[in-house]
Amino acid sequence: MAADQGGRLRLVASAPGPDVGPGSAGGDPIGATGRSTDRRRRPLFAAVPALVWMLLFFVLPLVVFAIYSVLTAGLYEVSTPLTLDPYRDAITDPLNRTLARNSVIVGVATATVCIAVGLPVAYWLRFAAGRWRLAVLFLITASMFASYLVRIYAWRSVLGSEGIINSGLVSLGLIDEPLSFLLYNRGAVVIALVHIFLPFVVLVLYAAMTPMSDGLLEAGRDLGAGSVMLWRRVVMPIMAAPCWNAFVFVFILSAADYVTPQFLGGREGTTLGVRIQAAFISVGNWPLAAATSFLMLGGFVLLHLAGSFVLRRLRLNDLRLAT
Amino acid sequence: MNERRQSSPVTAVFVVVSLVFLFVPLLVVVLFSFNSIGSLSLPFRGFSLRWYRQVFESPVFRSSLRSSAIVATATAVSTLILGTLAAYALSRARTRWRAPLALVLFLPLTLPGLFIGLSLLVLFGEAEVSLSLTTVAIAHLVYVMPYFLLIAVAALQRLDPALEEAGADLGANGWLVFTRVTLPQVWPVLMGATFLAFALSFDEFVITFFVIGPESTLPMFIFSSLRRTVDPSINAISTLLLAITLALFAGSFYLTLRGGRRSVIAVTGETGSA
Amino acid sequence: MTVDVTPTVGEARVDVVDVTRRFGDVQALDRVSLTIGQGEFLTLLGPSGCGKSTLLRIIGGFDRPTSGSVRLSGRDVTNQPAYKRSVNMVFQRPTLFPHLDVAGNVAFGPRIAGSGGGRAQVRARVDEALAMVRLSGYQDRRSHELSGGQMQRVALARAIVNRPDVLLLDEPLSALDLTIRLEMEEELRRLHREVGGTFIYVTHDQREALALSDRVAVFDAGRVEQVGTPDDIYHRPATSFVARLVGDANVVAVDAESTDGPHACVRIGDRSIAVDGDTRGPAWLVVKPENVRVRATTDGVIRNGDHLTGTVADVSFRGTGFSYRIAVAGLTELVKAEVTGERPLPVGDEVTIGWTSSAASLLARPATRS
Numbered sequence: 022m023a024a025d026q027g028g029r030l031r032l033v034a035s036a037p038g039p040d041v042g043p044g045s046a047g048g049d050p051i052g053a054t055g056r057s058t059d060r061r062r063r064p065l066f067a068a069v070p071a072l073v074w075m076l077l078f079f080v081l082p083l084v085v086f087a088i089y090s091v092l093t094a095g096l097y098e099v100s101t102p103l104t105l106d107p108y109r110d111a112i113t114d115p116l117n118r119t120l121a122r123n124s125v126i127v128g129v130a131t132a133t134v135c136i137a138v139g140l141p142v143a144y145w146l147r148f149a150a151g152r153w154r155l156a157v158l159f160l161i162t163a164s165m166f167a168s169y170l171v172r173i174y175a176w177r178s179v180l181g182s183e184g185i186i187n188s189g190l191v192s193l194g195l196i197d198e199p200l201s202f203l204l205y206n207r208g209a210v211v212i213a214l215v216h217i218f219l220p221f222v223v224l225v226l227y228a229a230m231t232p233m234s235d236g237l238l239e240a241g242r243d244l245g246a247g248s249v250m251l252w253r254r255v256v257m258p259i260m261a262a263p264c265w266n267a268f269v270f271v272f273i274l275s276a277a278d279y280v281t282p283q284f285l286g287g288r289e290g291t292t293l294g295v296r297i298q299a300a301f302i303s304v305g306n307w308p309l310a311a312a313t314s315f316l317m318l319g320g321f322v323l324l325h326l327a328g329s330f331v332l333r334r335l336r337l338n339d340l341r342l343a344t
Numbered sequence: 345m346n347e348r349r350q351s352s353p354v355t356a357v358f359v360v361v362s363l364v365f366l367f368v369p370l371l372v373v374v375l376f377s378f379n380s381i382g383s384l385s386l387p388f389r390g391f392s393l394r395w396y397r398q399v400f401e402s403p404v405f406r407s408s409l410r411s412s413a414i415v416a417t418a419t420a421v422s423t424l425i426l427g428t429l430a431a432y433a434l435s436r437a438r439t440r441w442r443a444p445l446a447l448v449l450f451l452p453l454t455l456p457g458l459f460i461g462l463s464l465l466v467l468f469g470e471a472e473v474s475l476s477l478t479t480v481a482i483a484h485l486v487y488v489m490p491y492f493l494l495i496a497v498a499a500l501q502r503l504d505p506a507l508e509e510a511g512a513d514l515g516a517n518g519w520l521v522f523t524r525v526t527l528p529q530v531w532p533v534l535m536g537a538t539f540l541a542f543a544l545s546f547d548e549f550v551i552t553f554f555v556i557g558p559e560s561t562l563p564m565f566i567f568s569s570l571r572r573t574v575d576p577s578i579n580a581i582s583t584l585l586l587a588i589t590l591a592l593f594a595g596s597f598y599l600t601l602r603g604g605r606r607s608v609i610a611v612t613g614e615t616g617s618a
Numbered sequence: 619m620t621v622d623v624t625p626t627v628g629e630a631r632v633d634v635v636d637v638t639r640r641f642g643d644v645q646a647l648d649r650v651s652l653t654i655g656q657g658e659f660l661t662l663l664g665p666s667g668c669g670k671s672t673l674l675r676i677i678g679g680f681d682r683p684t685s686g687s688v689r690l691s692g693r694d695v696t697n698q699p700a701y702k703r704s705v706n707m708v709f710q711r712p713t714l715f716p717h718l719d720v721a722g723n724v725a726f727g728p729r730i731a732g733s734g735g736g737r738a739q740v741r742a743r744v745d746e747a748l749a750m751v752r753l754s755g756y757q758d759r760r761s762h763e764l765s766g767g768q769m770q771r772v773a774l775a776r777a778i779v780n781r782p783d784v785l786l787l788d789e790p791l792s793a794l795d796l797t798i799r800l801e802m803e804e805e806l807r808r809l810h811r812e813v814g815g816t817f818i819y820v821t822h823d824q825r826e827a828l829a830l831s832d833r834v835a836v837f838d839a840g841r842v843e844q845v846g847t848p849d850d851i852y853h854r855p856a857t858s859f860v861a862r863l864v865g866d867a868n869v870v871a872v873d874a875e876s877t878d879g880p881h882a883c884v885r886i887g888d889r890s891i892a893v894d895g896d897t898r899g900p901a902w903l904v905v906k907p908e909n910v911r912v913r914a915t916t917d918g919v920i921r922n923g924d925h926l927t928g929t930v931a932d933v934s935f936r937g938t939g940f941s942y943r944i945a946v947a948g949l950t951e952l953v954k955a956e957v958t959g960e961r962p963l964p965v966g967d968e969v970t971i972g973w974t975s976s977a978a979s980l981l982a983r984p985a986t987r988s
Contacts, residue, residue: 065441078485141359159597216365277458301465506711
């Protein structure tokens with residue numbers, strides 16, 4: 022369904038169809054009439070309702086939220102003296118440090134596992150699936166649509182002391198007591214998040230692989246590359262940008278997740294997102310929640326920029342494959 | 345597509361493991377929703393529909409189901425209208441304003457629901473708007489719009505521009521070309537995207553948690569059930585929710601595929617048959 | 619009072635006045651002026667990228683010129699968008715609306731115009747238009763059930779049902795197989811005879827242009843090289859470009875020297891050849907391949923009109939005869955010859971080639987352009 026985020030924005034930003042040359046109906050850059058740019062700009066107005074909506078209910082709230090992050094905190098209220106206290110508190114709080122670390126670990130682990138598993142699956146779909154491709158694609162797409170909460174519940178049940186793993190092992194006589202380490206830790210959180218994001222990653226990577234012609238790999242083999250070499254020299258460079266974009270996407274959404282850690286993380290596996298939500302709803306310290314949120318967002322943006330920078334340096338960021 | 349299949353037992357293992365990993369937990373829930381005793385531990389005691397009966401008789405369940413349906417319908421309809429117009433703009437405009445427009449419209453995709461929800465809660469608070477299903481629908485529209493646009497913009501871009509030129513040649517102005525030439529080509533895909541919008545809204549929890557008022561949607565209902573002690577009917581509710589969203593997505597999938605094939609024919613003039 | 623709504627094409631006169639079209643740095647059309655007369659079938663001929671399609675699209679209203687104007691029956695329509703112009707176009711690729719059947723496609727224009735006079739009348743117009751392109755009975759078919767040729771015929775019907783003042787055709791046959799193409803050419807000629815309107819046709823196929831048109835305008839790099847009847851273009855090309863394009867002539871750069879008589883004299887290699895014509899000085903020698911006679915030199919006898927010796931570089935079978943490429947001393951390009959006969963001269967043989975002096979012509983060769 023969806024392509025990775027970086028790819029998506031690029032897809033949209035570079036319109037097909039020439040800006041110059043025959044075939045652009047109604048184009049006339051330096052017309053005798055002077056009203057030339059009208060026709061090219063006019064279709065944009067159709068987007069006004071959606072744009073207004075987004076500005077009002079997406080951009081504006083974030084702006085207000087950002088303002089909250091520099092206001093003085095009261096109990097379930099904010100007041101004017103502008104201050105950087107919320108940011109200072111957020112940064113210096115030692116619990117935040119731990120939670121931030123947890124968030125990063127969870128995010129990195131989830132994203133890594135998704136990519137590590139998603140790549141081979143995508144490869145199989147693209148090159149080795151044969152007549153099974155459609156069936157497996159359908160299954161994976163279908164699994165993507167299973168409800169978010171149901172997944173969390175399902176894993177809590179499966180990993181719990183009454184769950185099928187434990188009850189199965191007990192009834193088989195392999196263990197006497199249920200294993201407690203399966204649940205209420207970071208690992209469980211990661212497992213559930215991988216369950217949520219893996220289908221998406223598979224589809225994104227598969228979509229990125231489809232332009233690779235079969236001939237590409239065969240040419241590599243013909244030139245003497247074994248499977249490992251093929252991966253290192255041919256597949257990975259092409260897939261570097263899509264993999265990175267998918268990684269960032271999953272990382273951000275996993276690190277900020279606040280529901281999964283609540284149910285599966287226990288004390289050890291709780292993350293920053295949980296605390297932000299609690300700070301706002303339960304504790305009532307709005308500026309702190311806002312400040313922590315924007316610090317988190319800042320981290321995400323930095324991550325994204327750093328990655329783009331690296332990719333651009335390695336000149337892997339915009340490979341167009343001739344099909 | 346070239347069908348020279350290469351054998352790769354290693355990746356095939358990954359595929360099998362992934363499929364098992366993805367489906368087994370869900371199947372467990374479905375299976376145990378029919379368990380006559382309310383536990384998730386083996387062995388399976390007996391087949392029974394009592395949990396489903398319990399669920400359907402619960403008034404809270406029924407009202408949350410209704411609320412979810414109402415919100416999802418409102419979201420789907422407004423997404424269809426605003427989204428189709430926006431997709432038209434994105435796919436047809438050729439100025440440099442296009443990129444910033446696209447940025448604003450697509451950005452909610454990568455912003456975690458936590459922040460979207462919190463910031464909306466703040467906005468509603470400042471504007472002294474009381475929380476209700478309406479605020480939920482407002483939030484859902486923001487969340488769902490980029491997904492709709494992804495599909496709709498791609499479909500509109502795939503269209504052969506020559507068809508629209510032909511329409512203009514035959515006397516249709518911009519609006520008529522859109523309604524009589526463009527829309528008839530893409531409406532299956534747009535319907536599919538609308539289904540997707542409905543399903544996404546129906547299942548949404550992360551943002552809803554912040555902006556909902558006294559009513560409850562189905563995911564909120566499940567959430568509060570999860571927080572309490574284990575209630576065996578959760579299996580049944582979960583299975584129901586799975587079935588609903590899966591059915592919606594199947595419908596969306598089918599419509600999008602069917603629409604896609606149509607536009608291929610339109611573009612190439614080829615049919616593959618004589 | 620009844621209004622005539624028979625499908626047809628009007629006989630508007632089209633004036634292209636000094637039209638220039640720039641795309642950024644690219645000059646697609648350079649001060650082109652052209653008049654298409656009433657009821658004329660005029661073809662814009664030229665290789666890809668020469669600007670012919672651009673001009674057609676400007677006439678059709680899909681593009682606006684950077685400067686210059688277009689007049690339809692004397693009225694300036696330069697700024698009129700396509701949907702307002704009483705001009706209709708048949709596009710290169712089938713552009714039938716896939717969501718409508720054949721009747722729906724043909725009825726599209728009348729329905730938009732709203733002046734159909736009721737559903738029954740629209741249907742009658744559709745039936746007539748389909749009858750004109752010999753597709754009666756195809757009303758309910760969908761575009762994916764039609765062959766390429768049939769689709770283009772529906773496109774034609776869809777255009778003429780609107781009674782446009784001018785019919786534009788943008789390489790409508792180039793996507794079709796050869797046999798279908800020849801059939802469709804006949805259809806177009808017949809249609810033009812029956813309906814008699816102003817047709818403006820674009821193609822890169824010179825054979826097609828010569829077969830269909832009343833007049834041909836040859837384009838190169840945004841400029842009109844020559845406008846004339848097919849006969850003019852073929853037998854009396856005005857520039858070397860036209861000579862090369864139409865009829866694939868041999869075009870050689872020479873110096874035409876005066877002689878005592880009415881002929882000029884040119885040197886090729888170590889030979890002097892007499893050529894008819896008034897041109898003197900730097901010139902192009904133009905000889906059509908079908909006028910070049912080829913003879914094996916083993917014959918030995920010098921005949922009238924023999925000019926040059928050379929060796930056969932390539933021979934290919936043409937059905938009615940053979941096509942030769944001959945390497946001649948003093949010439950950088952191979953000489954093309956089309957000869958009837960039954961037995962080819964093999965590659966490597968020494969041959970003598972020649973032509974009658976009236977079969978060759980001279981064109982002035984300006985110093986700057988090649």
